Amino acid sequence: MLWLNQRKAYGESLVRLGRQNSRVVVLEADLGKSTMSCFFQDAFPERYFEMGIAEANMIATAAGLSLTGKIPFAGSFAVFATGRAYDQIRTSICIPGLNVKICGSSAGLSDFGDGSTHQSIDDLALMRVLPNMTVLSPVDAVETEKMVMAMAEHDGPVYLRVCRNDLPVLTDPDVPWQIGQITEVKPDGDIALLATGVMVSLGLEAAEQLAREGIRLKVVNISTIKPLDADRLVEVLRGCRAFVTAEEHSVIGGLGSAVHEALSGRLNLPSAMIGIADQFGTSAYNWQELLAHYGLTSEAIAKAAMRLDRETAR
Amino acid sequence: MLDSNQQARIEDLAWKIRYHIIEMTGVGKAGHIGGSCSAADIVAALYGWKMKHDPQNPHWPERDRFVMSKGHAALAQYAALAACGYFPEAELRHVKKLNGMLQGHPDLRRTPGIEANSGSLGQGLSIGVGMALGLRLDHLESKVFVMLGDGELAEGQVWEAAMAAANFKLDNLVGLLDCNRIQATGEIAQRFNTYPFTEKWQAFGWQVIEIDGHDVAAVCAALEQADQVSGRPTMIVAHTVKGKGIPFAENTAAYHNGILTEDLYRQALVDLEQKRRDETCCG
Structure with a gap:
């Protein structure tokens, strides 16, 4: 890659x-x-x-x-x-x-x-x-x-x-992009990951891990945090039983908050938020170590998706 | 040079601005009388004489710009804009009306002739720096005038902008410091002493001209002197009286954002009328 x-x-x-x-x-x-x-x-x-x-x-x-x-x-x-x-x-x-x-x-x-x-x-x-x-x-x-x-x-x-x-690189230079776009990076899934930045590629890794468990994770790249197209969100979540949001940002006020605000009163699905849990950063030797320290990993995404899959099993 | 007719016209505009400030403040509502009245003569000299501007074409690219960094003195600017014809003077009756054209602080999207949003103090000079850089890139001769309050000088960003203007050698930028000596809670010298001003601006690389900010001829002479300087910005340090022209409001923090009773409202207008009669008979 x-x-x-x-x-x-x-x-x-x-x-x-x-x-x-x-x-x-x-x-x-x-x-x-x-x-x-x-x-x-x-x-x-x-x-x-x-x-x-x-x-x-x-x-x-x-x-x-x-x-x-x-x-x-x-x-x-x-x-x-x-x-x-x-x-x-x-x-x-x-x-x-x-x-x-x-x-x-x-x-x-x-x-x-x-x-x-x-x-x-x-x-x-x-x-x-x-x-x-x-x-x-x-x-x-x-x-x-x-x-x-x-x-x-x-x-x-x-x-x-x-x-x-x-x-x-997950996107194609020849495909046009516009402000507000929400992109399904991996379209099929029962649980959706709504992610931004580095969390999208970690989500694709999580999808592979989950596939081995028989769980299908849809991976969605939300690169316009605002304005957030609520209609489009509802559309991408159609057919999903639950969703996880993931961001390299505090869980307060970022993508997860924006998604929940947008869906409030429109779509009531079980969900989980992955992000930094109301604390400041800290020094580390490398970025991966730091992401892991704050639980921003493919494993964390997979775990959250597995839990939601279990809880919403029909 | 200013001739006596021009000077009379500016003084007349300044008088009108003060009259409108009182009318806009009205009875029983808070209004920034003190800092608006201290700025009135300078605002009148700019809009009534110095600035290239066209009320029929507020976005004329070659116009000079005026930024009221001490945004709470918006009343003085609104009065000047109305008097110049940017909008009908009748609009002045609706200052602070819900969702209205004339907000409590300047808003460029709502009011014709307003060039920048201000109200959170300390930002106007930086905006002026950006305008001056942009005009210079376009090889336009237009000038940028920014009015600051002396209380506002406690904001650190003012000094960031001061350094930037000197760094970029912005001789198309002129600051007007309305030194009325009094911030919202009292005298600057007592509350939070930021003196001396002239030495500070000089040390930051500015040409400084110190004047009586109520002497219209001196204001205009300083504005002309600012045109002569090359390679650095100019700060006109204007000594003023807070509440100037409204005797009971002069030199007091009480009318920084004061409320007029019915009696004081009438008194202020009577005092202004009296001043105009005195000037007409003796001036």
């Missing part, structure tokens, strides 16, 4: 966008080498703004640039891009619905070594609660590229969550 990096896809896509559209500008807070917006700096230095280590100012500056017709992409680590600049995103960007794109890089636990201060367990929750905001969480580098292009087409604020580490 091919493994590619979402950060690299972000940086390269910005350059492609920059060639297509002179209104695209990029802002960074001294992390351009990490978010890989540095590719854009090399290609279009006059449209690249190093804003120093000052995220609040960067985000509100992006608001000002958008008010002169530019399409600003402002990037930093997800924790800083969202939490450090939350009120700027809220007041200066989301209330007026300005056309600003925010990239939260090294999201989730993917910055494994740096520990709790650098691991975003709350970025989806923070961005999702803001009216007018669109929230994207790509499954792989190929989808990241499509998202960056779609972000520039969409008029309004968008948050893009980007993983630091290489991820298996």
